[in-house]
Amino acid sequence: MSLRKDVNMFRQRHKLLTRPSSTSRHHNSSAFGPVRFIPLMLSVKNQMLETDNASHLLRYDFYGESCPNAERIVRAAVEDLYQVRSDVAPALLRLIFHDCFIQGCDASVLLDPADGIDSEKESPPNETLRGFDLIDIIKSKLEEECPGLVSCADVLVLAARDSVVLAGGPFYPVYTGRRDSTVAFSNHATDELPSPRDHLSLLLAAFASRGFDERETVSLFGAHSMGVIHCKFFENRLYDFDGSHEPDPSMDLGLLHLLRTKCKNCHSESSPGSQPCPNSSLSPTTVHNSSTEEPGMLMNYYGSAFGTQYYHSLLQGKGILHTDQQLMAAEESANWVRAYAADISLFRHDFALAMMKLSDLQVLTAPLGQIRLNCSKVA
Ligand code: HEM
Numbered sequence: 001m002s003l004r005k006d007v008n009m010f011r012q013r014h015k016l017l018t019r020p021s022s023t024s025r026h027h028n029s030s031a032f033g034p035v036r037f038i039p040l041m042l043s044v045k046n047q048m049l050e051t052d053n054a055s056h057l058l059r060y061d062f063y064g065e066s067c068p069n070a071e072r073i074v075r076a077a078v079e080d081l082y083q084v085r086s087d088v089a090p091a092l093l094r095l096i097f098h099d100c101f102i103q104g105c106d107a108s109v110l111l112d113p114a115d116g117i118d119s120e121k122e123s124p125p126n127e128t129l130r131g132f133d134l135i136d137i138i139k140s141k142l143e144e145e146c147p148g149l150v151s152c153a154d155v156l157v158l159a160a161r162d163s164v165v166l167a168g169g170p171f172y173p174v175y176t177g178r179r180d181s182t183v184a185f186s187n188h189a190t191d192e193l194p195s196p197r198d199h200l201s202l203l204l205a206a207f208a209s210r211g212f213d214e215r216e217t218v219s220l221f222g223a224h225s226m227g228v229i230h231c232k233f234f235e236n237r238l239y240d241f242d243g244s245h246e247p248d249p250s251m252d253l254g255l256l257h258l259l260r261t262k263c264k265n266c267h268s269e270s271s272p273g274s275q276p277c278p279n280s281s282l283s284p285t286t287v288h289n290s291s292t293e294e295p296g297m298l299m300n301y302y303g304s305a306f307g308t309q310y311y312h313s314l315l316q317g318k319g320i321l322h323t324d325q326q327l328m329a330a331e332e333s334a335n336w337v338r339a340y341a342a343d344i345s346l347f348r349h350d351f352a353l354a355m356m357k358l359s360d361l362q363v364l365t366a367p368l369g370q371i372r373l374n375c376s377k378v379a
């Protein structure tokens with residue numbers, strides 16, 4: 001099928017990405033440089049052509065003949081899950097980021113520990129990842145209709161996309177045809193996933209090395225508009241920032257007090273009379289239905305749906321993670337924060353394109369890799 005037909009089909013089926021005329025104003029370029037709104041479909045098309053170079057063996061509707069209902073099955077399963085677990089989107093969004101960032105979108109993150117498998121699930125940055133059970137449920141529906149045909153890497157990408165839509169985010173077209181890795185990369189995950197304590201230059205470098213510029217990076221961070229954050233990821237900011245024995249000076253004082261209350265009895269081990277934050281580590285194979293906040297955890301701080309409250313909070317010094325607030329530490333990234341806070345359509349547009357790019361990082365295609373039957377085990 002030609003790209004033009006793909007894009008047109010996408011346009012007809014999914015109005016979500018179409019910029020409403022009431023918001024089709026141009027940006028005030030004085031606030032953040034000469035940003036021009038590019039009609040969305042043109043940029044989707046360009047993005048598809050661009051990703052053609054990086055992952056030219058993927059195709060739109062790869063399963064069109066072998067399993068024509070594949071994408072419908074994924075969408076229906078995600079919708080069913082969403083009825084009982086409204087936190088499907090943050091769980092899957094974080095999962096796709098942690099998969100694609102480490103050796104590409106090959107479902108390496110889903111493999112359980114086994115002989116010869118140094119599971120990424122056990123690397124420290126992944127210890128609170130969740131949603132593995134959701135992927136297993138979706139994959140089992142596919143196996144019923146199309147055994148051994150649809151890769152776990154594609155399931156992850158499709159399911160994350162569909163869950164974003166359900167959470168109120170944009171639809172974006174994704175290619176399929178990825179194959180699954182036969183190995184996991186625990187050391188890479190430990191060394192290469194950014195830490196929530198990283199400074200701006202380090203986090204921008206991590207994204208730049210995977211082809212994301214500042215605009216794309218800042219838009220991807222908008223994924224933090226949903227989901228949970230455990231106190232242990234920011235407790236250093238509350239009491240002993242960078243070894244200063246003081247809170248992080250970039251944090252809004254009201255937020256500091258709120259977070260100290262939410263995370264009380266949980267602060268830096270070096271502080272007198274303190275105890276470490278509850279580990280709250282989630283078993284990677286357990287359904288974690290976080291419909292209520294647990295001790296040591298902040299839930300949906302920026303709102304429960306996809307939106308720009310996250311960027312507004314950063315403008316007020318109210319980012320939770322140090323890395324979030326770091327987006328305000330330099331002019332260019334701060335300009336993008338301001339741009340997205342001011343224009344939700346621009347954010348949705350940029351987020352959609354950046355997710356398409358993330359979804360195509362370093363994919364495995366035939367004859368490499370395999371199609372796993374069970375996503376947590378090599379076939
Ligand atoms: C420097 C980059 C990043 C760092 C250091 C970072 C770190 C974190 C941390 C520490 C949490 C809290 C997890 C928990 O408490 O269980 C979190 C949550 C989350 N992150 Fe990131 N993140 C980064 C970028 C991204 C990107 C690019 C995406 C997606 C495109 C993403 C999606 C999410 C989502 C959706 C959650 C909520 C997860 C949930 O509810 O279980 N993050 N992130």
Ligand SMILES: [Ca+2]
Pocket residue numbers: 098099100101102103104105106107108109
């Ligand atoms: Ca991977």
